[in-house]
Amino acid sequence: MYQAKIMALLFVAGDQGIKERDLAGLLEIDSAALRQNIEELKVKLMTDVDSGVELVEFNSNYKLVTKNEFNELLTKYFKTGLATKLSQAALEVLSIIAYRQPITRIEIDEIRGVQSSGSLNTLLMRKLIKENGKKDVPGHPNLYVVTDEFFDYFGIKDLKELPKIENFEDSSDIGDINGES
Incomplete structure (x- = not known):
């Protein structure tokens, strides 16, 4: 067990x-x-x-x-580009960081309502986010921010180019976005 x-x-x-x-x-x-x-x-x-x-x-x-015996297979996998897609969870975490940076993992978890360390590891590995200091609270958790690779990945030059978060905060707007009332 x-x-x-x-x-x-x-x-x-x-x-x-x-x-x-x-x-x-x-x-x-x-x-x-x-x-x-x-x-x-x-x-x-x-x-x-x-x-x-x-x-x-x-x-x-x-x-x-x-x-180790699977190194060749894993290299083949990564070369196919199949690994370049971000999961829905990783995209959620990335968007939270982009809009709320600098932010800790615990704060991200609270926003999402689920644990996010796996997605954080993926984003760190892909260099889309980085650790940027520690928050001055007990435990001194890492603070995360987006990187230059984030801007390259999404083809933007500045966070101001992201859609306004106010457009997404009120769930009653979802019907309006889809053309419904």
Whole structure:
């Protein structure tokens, strides 16, 4: 049961991974029990020929990564351009950052009502956003802003070229946008 929970947590954490102490806290188990489950899961994933991922550790930070044997296939995938499309979730996060920057992940999550770290990782990897300092509040979370690549991606020179947010804030306007009342 813990192995499934570990995989679910690491999948959602994406490239960021999760520290050992945080994993143990989330699962409400001690470090020894966590390490035992981690080792069993590592072996299970490594020896499963039907699994394309493995569990790795970097400085007590665990994450799921693709197995090296799939490098050629993944390179082919990225060369096809299929990976260049942004998901709906990533576009939502990107638009929130563009309109509300600088903004923290927690503030983005509050606006969307769901967790956004996976989309943030995607946007950071594509260099459409970047970390730009820390907010002066407890925990000092990262602040995110759009990058020059954002402007290139959307073919604009300035944030003022974005549609006015007021056009989207009142849900009663949705009918008007679609030509309905």
